[in-house]
Amino acid sequence: QKEVEQNSGPLSVPxxxxxxxxxxxxxxxxxxxxxxxxxxxxxxxxxxxxxxxGDKEDGRxxxxxxxxxQYVSLLIRDSQPSDSATYLCAVNSGGGADGLxxxxxxxxxxxx
Amino acid sequence: NAGVTQTPKFQVLKTGQSMTLQCAQDMNHNxxxxxxxxxxxxxxxxxxxxxxGTTDKGEVPNGYNVSRLNKREFSLRLESAAPSQTxxxxxxxxxxxxxxxxxxxxxxxxxx
Numbered sequence: 001q002k003e004v005e006q007n008s009g010p011l012s013v014p015x016x017x018x019x020x021x022x023x024x025x026x027x028x029x030x031x032x033x034x035x036x037x038x039x040x041x042x043x044x045x046x047x048x049x050x051x052x053x054g055d056k057e058d059g060r061x062x063x064x065x066x067x068x069x070q071y072v073s074l075l076i077r078d079s080q081p082s083d084s085a086t087y088l089c090a091v092n093s094g095g096g097a098d099g100l101x102x103x104x105x106x107x108x109x110x111x112x
Numbered sequence: 113n114a115g116v117t118q119t120p121k122f123q124v125l126k127t128g129q130s131m132t133l134q135c136a137q138d139m140n141h142n143x144x145x146x147x148x149x150x151x152x153x154x155x156x157x158x159x160x161x162x163x164x165g166t167t168d169k170g171e172v173p174n175g176y177n178v179s180r181l182n183k184r185e186f187s188l189r190l191e192s193a194a195p196s197q198t199x200x201x202x203x204x205x206x207x208x209x210x211x212x213x214x215x216x217x218x219x220x221x222x223x224x
Contacts, residue, residue: 032210043202043215092210099145099170104154
């Protein structure tokens, strides 16, 4: 059973601070890792993906991957109220087309 | 560019009724997926289609059937709806799972 674990939150962060979202996964053979943002009542939107150990930066977002620890994180710098959403971690095992396994999501609240 | 289009957006069914959820993508993606999203349960894979002409069961296939009509279209059918199938249903597509998904806007289904 492939599992992806996230703290459900809510995680409350002051505006302008760094929000840190964490995710662990059970399948050591996992190859690709994704972060989706989902606003209430909307569909998930892909914001970051990472395949290799280390950091990957895209604007205010940084994804971090540590395969040895089976841990992936998302940092949001200079958090804005518009970043308030649920963030879903997703993992693909083996590179096959059998679908991503999603965590249940972390609800992030940016306090103005 | 429409991306992934789902119809209908909302539906109320009586227990035992049948219906088909429609999904079409215009990105020439090979793989398509149906997920359901329930509070506290996250996104769970119902069925997927790795390529035109193939379909496979996901984590929660019971009570559902699918058809990959052509490369663009992937439909989900509920033959005899049950209250446990009350959920938000998302269709998604991808070139391969390693590139992440593009989601449709979702269908909010209530079975009474």
